[in-house]
Amino acid sequence: MALKPLADRVIIKQVEAEEKTKAGIILTSAAQEKPQMYEVVEVGPGGIVDGNEVIMVVKKGDRIITGKYSGTEVKIDGEELTIVRQSDILAIVE
Numbered sequence: 001m002a003l004k005p006l007a008d009r010v011i012i013k014q015v016e017a018e019e020k021t022k023a024g025i026i027l028t029s030a031a032q033e034k035p036q037m038y039e040v041v042e043v044g045p046g047g048i049v050d051g052n053e054v055i056m057v058v059k060k061g062d063r064i065i066t067g068k069y070s071g072t073e074v075k076i077d078g079e080e081l082t083i084v085r086q087s088d089i090l091a092i093v094e
Contacts, residue, residue, distance in 0.1 A: 001076055005044035008054040008086045012038035012064065012071070013079065036065050037093060041081060056086060063093040 005011050015037045039061070046056040058064060071084035 003042060003074075003076060003081070003083075005042055005083060007044050007047055008049045008056070009044045010040055010056075010058055010084055010086055010089065011042040012066070012082050012084060013041055014038050014082070015063065036068055038064050038066060038082065040064060044086075046086075054086065058086060058089060058092060064089050065091045065093060 003011050040058050040063075041060065043056050043058055043060055046054045048054070066082075066084055066088055067090060070088040071082040073080065073082050075081070
């Protein structure tokens with residue numbers, strides 16, 4: 001099944017947490033901090049949203065940072081994805 005975001009929506013998936021510290025200590029899954037870094041999976045077309053024109057800045061494959069509680073989580077074909085508005089994206093990681 002494929003998801004196609006509408007308007008200013010962006011589909012993202014979370015980047016995996018580090019399993020080892022820089023010193024080489026292996027972390028259990030409970031000790032791993034959940035990062036707010038995501039990879040963009042799909043981008044909506046933009047257009048007129050709430051009377052304002054929205055031009056999409058992010059593109060598929062970008063790594064981004066969002067707010068901790070942003071978006072709507074969905075599970076499609078066993079994969080956990082999040083749908084956010086472009087305005088919920090805080091930064092693009094280069």
